[in-house]
Amino acid sequence: MNRLWVRLLAGFTLVALVAVGGVALLVNWNLRNLFEAYVHLAMRWRGVALARTLEAYYAAYGSWEGVEDLLAGETSLQQGPGMGMMGRLPRGMGPGAGPAGGAWILADADGRIVADPAKVARGTSLTASQRARAIELTVGGRRVGWLVSVVRLSGDSTLEAQFIRSVNRASLLAGFGALALAAVLALLLVRSITAPLRDLTHAAQRLAQGDLSYRVPVRGSDEVAEVARAFNAMAEALQEQTTLRRHLMADIAHELRTPLSVLRGQLEAMLDGVFPISAENIAVAHAQTLHLGHLVEDLRLLSLAEANGLDLQRxxxxxxxxxxxxxxxxxxxxxxxxxxxxxxxxxxxxxxxxxxxxxxxxxxxxxxxxxxxxxxxxxxxxxxxxxxxxxxxxxxxxxxxxxxxxxxxxxxxxxxxxxxxxxxxxxxxxxxxxxxxxxxxxxxxxxxxxxxxxxxxxxxxxxxxxxxxxxxxxxxxxxxxxxxxxxxxxxxxxxxx
Missing domain, CATH: 3.30.565.10 (Histidine kinase-like ATPase, C-terminal domain)
Incomplete structure (x- = not known):
């Protein structure tokens, strides 16, 4: 995990995972809310007919007692005095009257729940959001209750729940596909970033081994390419300085060789008796030592000047x-x-x-x-x-x-x-x-x-x-x-x- 390309790939993949997961959750949440709204709307159209039946029930009996059987669709309503209705209520006016994932809650005029056959209510009274979408039940111009639709999308048998599960599976598959594609693209991007760095590493190793002629291939015009150009400029300057230093050493050796050879030859000749030990011959040797002294002093002065080491008395x-x-x-x-x-x-x-x-x-x-x-x-x-x-x-x-x-x-x-x-x-x-x-x-x-x-x-x-x-x-x-x-x-x- 210490390799740069591994860390970059892991970082890009994690970013892609968070992005894809976040988008998937947001889409799923939004889709669920829209689908619930759609189911509520569909149930409301069915609920209008059920509301008229419930109003007739209340008008006939004066209370909501026994209405839970009606909502569950398991009993029939006997025709009561003054109702003008025949025998059995239409079967399916309970939960089955609406979408398969829906249920009904009946509350009295004060919002207290009086019938909840599907046991979907939370608490004993309607919430503000439930009352906002409820159908008002009136008899003789007086409010007698509320009919509220409840959508259930978490079960296994309803078509609505099956639809949500299929959407979730599709989102999950799309998320995995997007994550895999992002990982592949991240790998390609990481390779394109680290390839020039590997070239720089290889070039630095070549320079360390003494190959000053090696240069880094420059690709593109981004920041990494600028680093490669700077490295090549550094290598070129280093090669030039090394060449100059070698030439300088060769020149110094050449310049020292001539006076040293003359001085050595002069002294050996006098020692061997070829030249007499005279003031004239000693003067020739002395002149060569003076020349060597001038050369060494000039080299010292030049090196100080090039290194900005001269102490100028301004x-x-x-x-x-x-x-x-x-x-x-x-x-x-x-x-x-x-x-x-x-x-x-x-x-x-x-x-x-x-x-x-x-x-x-x-x-x-x-x-x-x-x-x-x-x-x-x-x-x-x-x-x-x-x-x-x-x-x-x-x-x-x-x-x-x-x-x-x-x-x-x-x-x-x-x-x-x-x-x-x-x-x-x-x-x-x-x-x-x-x-x-x-x-x-x-x-x-x-x-x-x-x-x-x-x-x-x-x-x-x-x-x-x-x-x-x-x-x-x-x-x-x-x-x-x-x-x-x-x-x-x-x-x-x-x-x-």
């Missing part, structure tokens, strides 16, 4: 200062490469709540990438705007993302070789270097997560041979506003050109 700051600091820091590198590094800043301040160190890290990463992919003679520009002062072309591209408050926009543009369109959707994935060499491949992923932790987003547009622009959208700080809580925004995506 302060009110002017984003123009960050742009200027970044430009000054990279001026020597740009000069060495022969690249022009410029800033284009607005007159009005760009005040925002942010962690200065983390936002500087974002800008450093983007400028470093821009300088790396820009050839000598090229140009890298750092810009900043309020949402209201954006150039028309930029405002049109970023308008869908500048809703729900005030925004500031920072941009790092270069005239480098650009990013191929097929690489743009994967630009912020871990260890995605594209055609670049060196680095950990985590810089853009970390930059994106740091901006998301500030409640902003990163957008990018690029054209091969013309250059790339990264846009950093950050919420503006209002006067007197408290530091906002960390909130997640939707991931970055390329801006269509």
């Amino acid at each position: 302060v009110r700051l002017d984003l123009r200062d960050l742009l200027q600091e970044t430009a000054r820091a990279f001026e020597p590198v740009a000069e060495e490469k022969g690249v022009t590094l410029e800033t284009a800043l607005p007159q009005e301040p760009l005040i925002a709540w942010g962690d200065r160190q983390r936002l500087r890290q974002v800008l450093f990463n983007l400028v470093q990438n821009a300088l790396q992919f820009t050839l000598a003679g090229g140009r890298v520009v750092l810009q900043g705007w309020t949402a209201a002062s954006l150039p028309p072309g930029v405002a049109g591209r970023l308008a869908p993302h500048l809703t729900g408050g005030s925004w500031h926009v920072l941009a790092v543009s270069d005239t480098g070789k650009g990013i191929p369109p097929d690489e743009l959707p994967h630009l912020f994935e871990r260890f995605r270097r594209g055609t670049s060499k060196g680095g950990t491949g985590l810089g853009l992923a970390i930059a994106q997560r740091l901006v998301l932790a500030h409640g902003g987003r990163v957008e990018v547009e690029s054209a091969v041979g013309r250059g790339t622009t990264f846009y950093i959208l950050l919420p503006a700080a209002e006067a007197g506003e408290a530091p906002p809580s960390r909130q997640a925004a939707s991931p970055a995506r390329p801006i269509p050109r």
Whole structure:
């Protein structure tokens, strides 16, 4: 009885049983009342003739003494003085005069019962309902009694009782038939309800066994189908996350293997005497340890950012200062490469709540990438705007993302070789270097997560041979506003050109 389909079937069947039983009782009660009313009506027509006979009897004898024999139809009325009647009363004027299930009660003028041959009266006086349907007996304009019909439907010999029993049998058979049909329909309904649940159970077991590709068949558009769709979406997300985790582990192993192999080879060569133990060879090994340290730190930072575990030290700051600091820091590198590094800043301040160190890290990463992919003679520009002062072309591209408050926009543009369109959707994935060499491949992923932790987003547009622009959208700080809580925004995506 612990199975869901058994409980549902039992519940539906019980409801059907109560409904069918209730309808059957109501129909039987109503039919019995209507049939009794019909029998009373039939007896009343016969009772009119009997009433005239009883009135003649009372007129002849002046009382109701001996009238019970007349009602029972077992004696005859002798013609009395002044009656003008002959010998024997018609036989059957008692109970047999009406329907076979009927009987008569005679009461005096005050309603006291004086004759009850069939012993059907309850008490010694007529009830209000009996008097309401009784036939009044009068002699010389004076009421002398009441004639009341009584219907008996509980016996075995009358046609009326047989009719009621046949109706009851038909109702009982119809009730059982309806109950059986309801049970069959309930079983089909229960099967249709529990079948998707069995599919969900089977799918959950398959997922628990490691088969993340299994999906639940979706039938219809009801609530159970919605649960199946939600389960499939969960399974798909789980499969995607598992795939990403496997790729991440493979990427980490690959990224660690190269510097470890170089470091091991360098040390073994020095131990075997192939390479002399010199400052130059030790510097090569030391560089690999530094690379490993950077990789581990980047992985730690990325995992914290993705888990919303970064402890941001938010302060009110002017984003123009960050742009200027970044430009000054990279001026020597740009000069060495022969690249022009410029800033284009607005007159009005760009005040925002942010962690200065983390936002500087974002800008450093983007400028470093821009300088790396820009050839000598090229140009890298750092810009900043309020949402209201954006150039028309930029405002049109970023308008869908500048809703729900005030925004500031920072941009790092270069005239480098650009990013191929097929690489743009994967630009912020871990260890995605594209055609670049060196680095950990985590810089853009970390930059994106740091901006998301500030409640902003990163957008990018690029054209091969013309250059790339990264846009950093950050919420503006209002006067007197408290530091906002960390909130997640939707991931970055390329801006269509």
